[in-house]
Amino acid sequence: MSRIFISYRRADSLAYAGRLHDHLSQHFGAGEVFMDINGIGPGEDFVSVLDSRVASSDVLIALIGPVWASVADDKGRRIDQQDDFVRYEIARALALGKRLIPVLVGGAAMPRTEELPPSLAGLARCQAHVVDDRRFAYDLDALIRAIEHRPSLLGQFLELANAERWRRWRQASTGGVALLMLFLGWVQLFDVFGLDARIESYTMALGDLVASVPVSERIVVISFDERSEARLGPPGVAWRSEHARLIDRLVSAGAKVIVFDLFFERPGPADAEFVAAIERARQQGSQVVVGVRQMLDGRAAVFPGLEKAASGLGLLCIGGRVGYASVAPLAVIKSTGATAGGNDSPVVGDNSLMALSLLASGGRTLAVDETRRTLTVVGEQGRILWQGSLALVKEQFEASGELSDDCPLLVAGDRVAELMIRMAPVSIWRAALRRYDYEQVGGPDGGFAPGQLAGRIVLIGDGRPGKDDFRTRRGLQREVRHGVELHADVVNNLIQGIQVRRLETVSQFLLLLLLAAAGGWLRVWPPGTSALVRGTLVVSLLLAYLGLTVVLYTSYGLLLNTAYHVCAFLLAYFLLGRLVAQSVRPA
DSSP: OOOEEEEOOHHHHHHHHHHHHHHHHHHHOGGGEEOHHHHSOTTOOHHHHHHHHHHHOSEEEEEEOTTTTTOEETTEEGGGSTTOHHHHHHHHHHHTTOEEEEEEOTTOOOOOGGGSOGGGGGGGGSOOEEOOGGGHHHHHHHHHHHHHTOOOHHHHHHHHTOHHHHHHHHHSOHHHHHHHHHHHHHHHHHOTTOHHHHHHHHHHHHHHHHOOOOOOTTEEEEEEOHHHHHHHOSSSGGGHHHHHHHHHHHHHTTOSEEEEEEEOOSOOTTHHHHHHHHHHHHHTTOEEEEEEOOEETTEEOOOTTHHHHSSEEEEOOOOEEETTEEEEEEEEEOSSOOOOOSOOSSSBOSSEEEBHHHHHTTOOEEEEETTTTEEEEEOGGGOEEEEEEOEEOOSOHHHHOSSOSOOTTOOTTOEEEEEEOOOOOGGGGGSTTTEEEHHHHHSTTOOOOTTTTTTOEEEEEEOOTTSSEEEEEETTEEEEEEHHHHHHHHHHHHHTTOOBEEOOHHHHHHHHHHHHHHHHHHHHSSTTOOHHHHHHHHHHHHHHHHHHHHHHHHHHOEEOOHHHHHHHHHHHHHHHHHHHHHHHSOO
């Protein structure tokens, strides 16, 4: 456990300091992270407290913004003055030999030695860490790894592929490897149960283990729990006046899109109030999207007036599984030709329905290519938001595992476009300033500051324990997420252009041949190579291949079928090894 001291200048990086303190406290524990605003009690000698905290810390983070060194008063630069506590904290840490990490925020550059007073000259020699607003989660994760001295990506690969694991592989019989390869080849040829997609999906596990998905700051989650239920009763028609008040508050705070991960089928006494709030939101430039659970007589099942008022009606289904991956339907092309009628919004077309997350991300129209069996989603200003294949909805979802089995909007004969979700850590969606409690912001005394949610996409859903829960996997962890959190993951993928897809069959096969050729080459050339050297080369090539799978997944969203490729490599290596051994055996 690391004890961390955050040094910052209030005129330069107060907001960053608070945000960093919250995230580090969540990871290391609140008692292990010190920041002067909430770490010094009334009446305490703050100089003594600072001395004590710096002395007891393992790491001092010097938060440096654009004006860190230039902040001045009538006496000149603050950094040059003896009573500047930022100077005092860093000088004290240097004097005690503490580990000092400069963290650059807001586009700041590292100060040069000549810009610093002599007592801070050592700061200029410390390796800095940059935190960029556009990839805050990724940079924060890298900072935490640095504080914990966790191994690099290469080190993690080496741990995953240790020598003992490959030694057992080398001892495996050639016949067993051959039978396994034959079975996998048969599955690839027929692929009756979608096992190829399942095997490929486990490439995501390796990628998620070593790299976090970047998370957009535009996404905010509001969830209700038992406190709201105790005040308002079970979620339903009685909540609509509360929803109307929440919409007004979100619009006043600047929210761009408001998404209800809820369905509104039965009429209620507060329907007119709810619809009026939606119409006010649209007049002020905000969009309100609500969920649809089923179709009745070819129309979305919502109470009268809601279909025309809302900016969109979206498919609620979320959280199917294919192997490791969680899969979400983005859009469905209905086989019945259902019509919406009376609404010019893009949510329900002549025979199509978009998902809530797709609408929240700016989806406007769907274009189907019947020849290639693909779907293109066009967003604002004609931008292509997503493009992928259409799959026929099967009769038995449980057998295929490709879709959730509790989505009445998807029936046999429909065609569905699915997204393999690259999920952020669930803690991201439950962190302060990104997750709000419904009672906190929608209750009688709740609210937001004007402009607090400017440009944000706000998703509202059920956060009660045991309700709307989905079991998911991320890396080696099993997590339980609420449906609204999965919708947030999908929105994050869409607005950042993250699309996970399988490598084309021809490319997969060519890569398989390349790995088989490499395995054979390593076994027979050069002659006379020792077993230790050959084993090192085998491990090195497999590590390089695993590195390639991670890079292709994290950078381009491509999935390789690692089981086929690794088996082809090992099969060629062991078979040629047996042949070489037979050829040199004395008669």
